């Protein structure tokens with residue numbers, strides 16, 4: 162498998178639980194970079210803390226495993242300092258949108274050319290299944306024995322409103338769409354966000370009686386629909402998948418080059 | 428492009444965690460979990476080389492080896 | 502020809518950073534350090550280099566670490582509240598051994614305290630602000646020429662030892678204006694990062710120290726792809742919890758700084774050869790302390806001043822040696838007694854070490870110091 166060239170085989174088998182969706186994201190990510198044939202020396206992966214963040218250790222890129230929630234801030238330093246590098250930032254939902262929420266909206270606002278992958282399993286897996294800002298109302302978690310009352314963010318709408326110029330959503334069930342969207346996000350010149358529903362069978366699945374990994378994948382299949390599908394009209398509760406935002410806006414590092422030009426003229 | 432034919436399923440038994448995703452997602456019921464809870468191809472003749480199992484395995488443990496009409500391995 | 506200018510301390514710090522080869526600055530506005538960001542927002546783009554105003558101080562600290570890994574010389578600047586926010590990632594830079602410079606222009610605290618008034622209340626925070634066992638380098642200065650020199654030295658130390666270096670200035674030094682002579686290029690030696698000579702395709706161990714303790718780096722974007730983490734890690738940079746590896750890592754992180762203590766113990770002795778009384782001070786307090794020493798010298802008193810520019814690692818040997826034949830030692834600082842604790846631990850007779858301080862947000866004056874000296878000498882107030 163050519164994708165093996167993009168992983169650090171000596172660290173496998175990886176640390177994720179059997180059936181964890183994060184492994185499918187890893188699978189989709191390496192297929193995407195393999196198909197784009199990106200030079201590994203120009204690939205940087207920056208992650209924070211959580212089960213999802215461990216993805217950075219398994220890929221054979223320059224890898225920066227940082228602190229909880231701040232991956233995008235580190236990534237901004239990498240990218241602005243050396244704009245020719247491709248910078249990919251996989252984050253969990255808590256990492257990206259709770260502790261890291263401020264960095265998320267500001268990276269989007271700057272439209273810096275970074276690819277953010279939000280691996281949304283609606284829980285904090287690493288610490289044992291507490292509720293996250295993506296759990297939504299009525300969910301059981303180890304810190305919500307009586308069910309959650311907190312509303313969830315809509316990651317797509319948040320990214321759009323904050324100024325991301327590429328915003329997409331898919332699930333780990335939809336593996337072809339997964340790698341296609343990651344490819345598009347990497348190629349896109351601006352801040353791109355791909356929200357990826359991923360399953361945590363160990364905590365979210367068990368606490369919420371969703372069954373095992375296979376059952377949870379089937380829920381992703383049944384509860385989502387391609388953007389623009391008629392099925393959504395019949396069942397508004399379906400979650401749409403696909404590309405929500407794709408537009409050309411000035412990219413931050415390129416805009417900075419103009420600052421340099423103005424400074425030198427002054 | 429000529430149609431790809433299955434040659435082999437390479438299943439890395441050290442990496443497979445027996446989650447059963449490949450078994451459930453294979454459209455042709457090619458795969459099963461064996462007595463050690465590892466994936467194996469029990470009906471390789473039914474395989475249509477769609478690679479669904481390869482792409483969905485969270486442990487990157489399956490590789491679907493195909494060959495084209497001229498017997499060239501891919 | 503060296504250039505002479507009349508500038509604020511914050512500008513002196515910025516100009517020194519440019520002199521040292523600063524490539525990347527990330528920061529967030531905060532009094533009384535903002536002039537550093539303002540100056541660099543003009544200077545860096547002129548030089549084709551990078552300036553970014555981040556969403557907060559947390560992000561600023563993170564961004565400079567990311568930039569440093571691509572091979573850039575990096576810096577951020579802040580004051581107390583922002584310095585508090587930076588602590589987690591400052592610890593990351595310690596753990597992952599990332600060269601970077603953090604200027605903290607101190608103001609009154611705790612909390613919002615007083616943004617526009619002076620304090621030296623962050624001395625121990627600079628030492629122990631981030632969690633976990635570690636060593637750190639902290640430099641300071643009392644005048645603009647030294648602000649310049651210590652800032653250049655901060656970059657040199659950061660690049661030599663692969664460590665964050667804190668520049669602990671204060672509001673008075675940051676905001677006052679005085680003469681600065683900018684040295685010619687080459688006049689002060691600059692240290693460039695040690696980069697690995699390991700060729701492509703050959704195993705490069707990013708966290709395997711050489712015999713001299715230094716770790717050659719490889720820039721992100723180069724031919725060696727390795728892992729950087731804040732977890733305990735092995736020589737590859739991969740997480741480990743093996744006891745002997747963790748033990749080796751912690752010893753390495755602490756000792757690489759502690760062993761350097763004598764080599765980087767920057768200080769200025771004033772009138773100490775025959776002194777019977779020694780003042781120890783640093784930053785803007787040292788200006789008042791020096792003024793007192795000169796006044797009392799004119800009256801024939803045998804008093805001297807040890808101005809410390811390296812606060813951490815604390816120059817234990819230096820202080821012990823200077824204190825040995827003194828009748829007593831007065832530590833002049835604008836806090837409730839922070840550096841004095843290290844002085845007491847260093848000297849043979851800690852009961853002869855006295856605190857001379859002021860904490861109302863005003864510069865400690867020569868009058869304040871003389872008054873306390875009279876009390877110490879038993880001459881009444």
Ligand code: SF4
Pocket residue numbers: 176177178180181182183212213282286287360361362363364
């Ligand atoms: S705890 Fe959940 S998210 Fe973490 S590895 Fe296990 S299944 Fe995956």
Ligand code: SF4
Pocket residue numbers: 180438442443444445446447448449450465466483484485486487488489
């Ligand atoms: S999907 Fe992968 S890990 Fe799961 S049973 Fe199949 S081969 Fe094993």
Ligand code: SF4
Pocket residue numbers: 452453454455456457458473474475476477478479480481491
């Ligand atoms: S390639 Fe397709 S048909 Fe063949 S085993 Fe895999 S999933 Fe089943």
